Every structure is written in C-alpha cells, then in structure tokens.
Amino acid sequence: MRVSLPAKTATKPKAIIGVSLKMYFGYQRSVDYCRDVAGIAFAHPAIQSGDIELFVLPTLPVLPEAARILGTAGAAAGAQDIFWEDEGSFTGEVGGKTVAELGGRYAEVGHAERRRIFGEDDTVIGLKTAAAYRNGLTPVLCVGELHAGSPEEAVAQCTAEIDAALNRAQSLGPAGRTIVAYEPQWAIGAPAPATPEYISAVITGLDAHLRTLPGQADSRVIYGGSAGPGLITRLDSAVAGLFLGRFAHDPKALKTILDETTAWLAAAEATV
C-alpha cells in the first residue's frame, strides 16, 4: 500500500522530544518499538505539522531499520555515540560518516554514562561534536552536574561543558544546530526527575547562554533525567522539550507526552 504523507511545513519545530533506548532493548524489541512509535507519529498532528521534532536513538545495529521506519512517519533516528574520526584504524568504533550513511540524523555525545563509564572528557566530547557537524548530524550534546546543588551552580557547570565542547568543535570546522540535553547526573535513572522549578531555572540560564554564542541561533535546550508523562506541562517555555529514557519505554507513555507537549505549546501561544 502506498501512503501519502501530509505535507510538512518548513517552520522550525516548536518543541523537541527525543528518546534514547540506551542498551535496554535487543534488536527485535527495538524494531517493534520503532514501529509502534512510527504509528503514533504518523497519526499525530503536531509531528505531521512539524511543530514537534521527534527522534529515537536505538542500539546501533537497529539504526538503518529505525531510520527507515521512523522516516516514513515524520520522525527520525540517530546514534547514541560516534567516534571522532570518520574512518581509519579505530577497531570497534563507528564514525559519524557511517551513521549518516545508515540514515541517522542525530548523534548523541557526552552522555553522563559515556563520561562516567568510558571516561570521556570535554576534549573527546568536543571532537565528537565536531564529527557530528562535519557529517551533517545534529549533535545531542549532553551536559549536567554530578550532584544536586543550586540552579546557579548547575548553570555554571553546564555552560562550562557547553563552551568546552563547542569551542573545541568550532576550532575544527563550522558548527551547526545543536540540541543541548540538560541531564543532571543525579536525576538519571532515579525514581523522579528534578523539580520543575529547578529544571526551568537551569534551562533558562543555559538557553540565555546559548543565545550569546555565534552560529547557535537555532539551537535549543531539552531536559532529561527520569522525565516522563506529567512533566512538560509544568516547565517554563525556555525548555524546548524532553530527552526521555525509561519512562518512554511504553509507547503509550510517549503518546501521552506528545499530547501533553501539544497542549503545553498551545498554552504558551495563548499567553503571548
């Protein structure tokens, strides 16, 4: 059966919803998940109008299939990590060039688990951010403080991480649009996210900082760390969306979040 997709508008997305499946699902479960998400995306007015940008980052071997399935529904797929070189003698690594060839549109860099378990530092994360830009991938640049403190301390720590990555990347080539994922490390894998007040305060600071950086006019900040249904409607409009983990494993929960995001956008527009 041939299906015709509703025409996408050329407008900028007003919100961004991303999901990382980390290494939770094997191949078949990841494919089934992407099929369920594609069904939801295809029927969702805010995805089809382009108001919400939706992406899923599956375990890497699933990427070509995920990109195909999600791509037909107005969503997209990407990688949870890339190497900083595009090709060469780097056993076991996968470069951004290959990710792009496989249909990936995003490359997550600097997730807290990569920093903690694999020892990635700001230099490595800057190199990987450059590799994403170079290969036409949107970097999902993860930043976040280790321990809960004040929003001011979190903003200082995260702006330093953003600057380190972007300065390094820009010294190597032209930058592009960046999705900054603010993920307080203490809220990842936790029972509940940071409070809406805390998230809004930190992201307001990070967004203001991003506005001062050259070439980042289309870049936005989203929140991750035990995010799920019921959160987005309680956040400030400086927040551009959510980066979801466990609480989007049920596709129905993701649909709820997309519906909530639509309502949140409408409420924000009504107050302008």
Ligand SMILES: O=C(CO)COP(=O)(O)O
């Ligand atoms: O790290 C995250 C997304 O990258 C968040 O994961 P959880 O929502 O499962 O805590």
